Structure formats: C-alpha cells, structure tokens
Amino acid sequence: MSQKNITIYDLAKEAGVSPATVSRILNGTTAVSPKKREAVMTLIHKYQFQPNALARALSEKRSRLIAMVVAHAENSYYNSLFAACESEAYRRGYVTVLLSTHSVPETEESVIRRMGELRPDAVILCGGRIDLAEPDPDFIRMLASLSERMRLVVGSQSPRPGIPGIAVDHEKSMELALSYLTSLGHREIGFVYTGAPYYGTVQRLTRFSAIMDAMHLPLHPEWLIEVPEYDIPSGVIGAERILALSHRPTAILGMNDMVSSGILQGLLAHGVQVPQDISLLGFDDTFVTRIAAPHLTSIGYDYPTYARLLLDAALYEGDPGEYPQNQIIPVYLKVRDSCRRLDV
C-alpha cells in the first residue's frame, strides 16, 4: 500500500494538459483532441489510475451507489432479494452493497445512519423495525429525516408519504395457499406461525382466520400454533405441538420455508410421513424448498419484479410526492412434493 495517490492533476501535468481535460476524457463529456486523449490514456494505463469516487460523488452529488439494508443477511429470503436487486441495479449502471442489521435496533439505527452519511444515491430498507405492524414513531421519524436527504425505499408497507413502499402481497399469498389446499380436498388446516409483531406475519394470520371462517372450515385454536422464530428449530417445536394433538389437521402451513422444513424434520423424526400422513406448505419459495425431502411446495414472490419496482422507486428522479406510495408484488404458488390430494 503505497502512500501517494495519483490524481488527475498529476496526469494533467505529465501529459501537458489541464485537469479539466483529463476529467473530460475520463467521462467522455466533451470532445477532446485525439492527440491529448491518446497521451492521457497512456498515462492512465501506465499508472493504473483510478479516479477517486469520493471526490467525484462529492462534486457531482451522486455516487451511483445503492445501499440495501436488510435485517439478516444470512436469511435466504433477503439473499434472493439482494441478488435480484444487485443484478437489476448493475444493469442500470449502479453498484449495490448489502448491509445487515441483525435485527438489533441499535445496530439497525447506526447502520442506517452511517450508510446515510455515505450518501448513496438510494437506500433500500428491508426487514427489521420497518416491518413492525405497530410502527415505532421515533424510528419512522428517523427515516423521514433520512428521506429528506436521499432517496429511501422500503421493502414493505410505506411508513409514510414520501417513502415508497413495495411489499409482498401477503394476503394474496395466504389466499393462494388456502385455495390450493382446499382444492386438494383439505378442510382441516393448521398454521405454524411466528408470534413476531411484523406486518406480513399479522396480515397472514388475520387472513388465515378470515378465509377459514368464510369457507366454513373448522378452525380449532390448537391448530393455530405460535412459535418463537422464523427458523428451523421453531419448526421442530411446531411439529411437536402438532404431534401432541388429539386430532391432527390434514395439512399444515409453515410461516416460511425454514419453519416448514423444521416441521418436516420434526414430523419425520416421529415417523409421520409427508405428504402421505400430512401435507405441508411453506412461504418464500427459497432454495430451502429443494434441500428438504420431499421438496416443499411453497408460495413465492416474483423477485425480479420485486427488484425492478424497488429500483424504479429508488432511482425515480421526480417529485417523491408524486410517486405511488405503495406497490404490491405478485405472489405465485410453486407446487412440489409436500402436499397430496386428500382421498374422499
């Protein structure tokens, strides 16, 4: 790591031109005589010159950088979303970086703050406190003030006008799941859900009850199984609760693919076969569905579309007030091997 960083001034002096000319060559903003261009290009290669993007961003007031802040970088859902956004942004000439908050409020706060100070052209926030069904006013205020300085987009319900929200259609996802299961002849359906006070979670739970009710399907309280997390162990816990039931439902919905794969394991460990003895369905349609055996049928979201909408909002140049405050991501059902038709 040498000390002296070479600048366009150094290049300019050695090539006998002005710094502005070097800048023009670098950016192709104005025509430059072939001779000078040639001379400068030679030096650029000679020194492996890399323009300082900090200085450029400071001057231009744009960095071509997008920051995506997620709750858990290790979560396959955010992973898929990041990958999709990254590709889409790259296509549009932006580089995207991922930051993780580990869902720790203070880390979340400081990561968002520090990233904001770095002045990316936009920050896309997914998961964490923004997903709370009961928004935290202080947090929203913080985001609001951030959004005055830069483009902010959230991957959930918009917390307030001026901050576009692009969210998965959680209600529809539950409808899809339930209509599929009932089309297979299931009437006794359980739901292993997470008690976390997140929007999508609450929405799915509410919708579940409402639909079951509307369809006049039996809804025993003990078939609504609350587990602590969105992970595998929680699924295992859910399975144990199911196994302990005097009368088991014929189909189970897991909160997400991880929970469902945990349920699957718990069930298998006790000799209960999926889908022979019980059908199982997941949400998110992540790669986890294909690690599980049998492969999990799951409700997924159109990630490329999600990414596109997120970026459209993030890179929108006009008046934020005119941008649609909320947009919805379509969901789909991916049938695999974990649900079976019920014999009549």
Place this chain on the structure above:
Amino acid sequence: MSQKNITIYDLAKEAGVSPATVSRILNGTTAVSPKKREAVMTLIHKYQFQPNALARALSEKRSRLIAMVVAHAENSYYNSLFAACESEAYRRGYVTVLLSTHSVPETEESVIRRMGELRPDAVILCGGRIDLAEPDPDFIRMLASLSERMRLVVGSQSPRPGIPGIAVDHEKSMELALSYLTSLGHREIGFVYTGAPYYGTVQRLTRFSAIMDAMHLPLHPEWLIEVPEYDIPSGVIGAERILALSHRPTAILGMNDMVSSGILQGLLAHGVQVPQDISLLGFDDTFVTRIAAPHLTSIGYDYPTYARLLLDAALYEGDPGEYPQNQIIPVYLKVRDSCRRLDV
C-alpha cells in the same frame, strides 16, 4: 427528498461560531466551550444534521468502511463469513458492506474496480478468480495495483507478497474427514467432487488420493465422482452415479454441504438409507446440515477466528511487507447423524 443539504457551515453561521468549531464538536478532537457546544448540539438535533461522510473521507483519507467482495452472496458459506466479519468489524468501529460478483469475470472486475474507486479502508476478497489453482496473471496484476492504493486481503492463498491471504486449511479438513471415517471402520470411501479448477477443490482432491493411498485404502477410480457444480443438483447427479456402481463404497464425502444434501436426496429417492446403508459427510458446516434429514456430519471452519484474522490483516497499519503473507484457519469436525460405525 428536499434539495438543500445542511452543512457545518450552515450550523456554524446559525450558531455564530466557525465551521472548525462545529467540526471539533462533531469529532470531539479539541475542547470547546460548553456554551458553544450546547448551541451547536441544539442545531444538530433541530436539523437532524448528518455530516457528509464523503467529504469527511476525502479530507481524512479514511472512511471506516470495509468492503467484502464475494463470488456468490447467495452462498451460505460466504454468508456465514460475511456475518462474522460484519460483527467483528462493527465491534472495531467499521461498517462493512457486501458486494457480489456472481462469479462472472467481467462483473468481478468491474465490481472490484468500482468499489476500489470508492476508497474503502480495506477490501476483503473471497471467492471467484482469486481462488483459481492456476492464477490469472492479468487479474493478479489488477489486484496488485489495487493493493497499492488500499488495503487488500484475500480469503484464500495469497496471490503475491503484499496481499495477505487467510485460507481455510483444506488439507487438514480432508485429513479430519478421512480419519473420522476410518475411525468408524470405513475403508471404502467415495468422493463426489467438483471439477472446478479452484485451489481448495484441487487441494482436497489431491489430499484425498494421497491419504487413501498412504493408508492403503482401496481407491477405485469410479469412486471419484466429478460433478459440475457446488450445488444440490450436482449432488443428485453424484448420487445417481453412486447408485449405478456395481460395488458401492460404504461412505461418501460430498464437496460441500449443498452437494452432500443433494447426494442425500438422490440416495433417499432410491430407497438407500443414510447412514444405515451408506454414510455421508459434508464440508463447510453451514445451516444446510440442519435442514437435511438426517442432519449432516460436516467439516467446518471457525468463522469468528476467520473473521478476526481477516480484519486484523485488513486493518493492519504497518508496512504490508512485514505482515504474514499467509495464515491458516483451523478446521473442525462436527458430528451429527449422517455417518455410522461400520459393523466388523
């Protein structure tokens, strides 16, 4: 998104002090009279002032930003590593961002370049061309010139002096795997490996043959099964090749957890039980081991240690020439349920 960004000049004017004083208050570099500090702090809160980190970094020549560039952000191995680095860096006052190259050479080149232009304090490069057993001279040259401008660390063998490399002890990992399997009484062992020309891959394969040879264990060429990728489908392919064997080994090593879980599925699909009929072992010890049923026994690496060494190297202030060029990450064996003792 309003237009005018508030600066320390604005604060200074309104508080009746100089910009330098505001800067001092912001950084606590010099004592400032309580009165002025008070006045300025009030304004900071009033305007929710956020200093511009670009300007600060440009001036200070340090950003407290670390960039980690990996081949596949979706890969659980890189995920675990990023999470560990992120935590460790956060503890040291740095924010870490993750960039993915999707293992596409040109993307890799441009992502590294653009990230370099952003002048993070260090970039940690993991996976991709840097892992090639036969290094690409042009790529190494590019890295070398990058490393003259900033601290560069690679998560593999050091490609050249001045660029510290921290790598997993691949040879040891194979030794561990094989000594465990033989301790269980296995002598007939197969290896489903990826043909990719990566360092760790080649090293493991070489070591596998060498150890089998040294231990006088049978090594049929058809037990060395090459598959195309590091993913689940490749594991399934591997399983099919195993099933087609006239004489099957009693234990199988998969290239990583994904491949092993694919093998597991392929085997189960044909009624071959793990570990009853065949034992199975993975590498990386990612969460995939716990999604598989039975849970996979796997060789893992000490991620917190890995992260610590990576960051020690990344944040080392002294002469890079004096920093150890290569360091090794210890590996461990995590026994779960996919291997059984062979009856004698």
Place this chain on the structure above:
DNA sequence: TTGAAAGCGCTAACAT
C-alpha cells in the same frame, strides 16, 4: 479555546 484558510480530488460553468 477559536477562527481563517488551505487542501482532499473531482466536476462544471465560464471564458477563450
């Protein structure tokens, strides 16, 4: 303790 001013490396308006 505080302020003035130079500088970090680049872009863009203005002038030529």
Place this chain on the structure above:
DNA sequence: ATGTTAGCGCTTTCAA
C-alpha cells in the same frame, strides 16, 4: 477544443 476557477463539505494546520 481547452484552460481557469469556483465549488462540493469536511478536517486540520497555523495564528491569534
């Protein structure tokens, strides 16, 4: 087509 120069927002001597 090209050079000069004034910022961009912050830190940091240097003086006072």
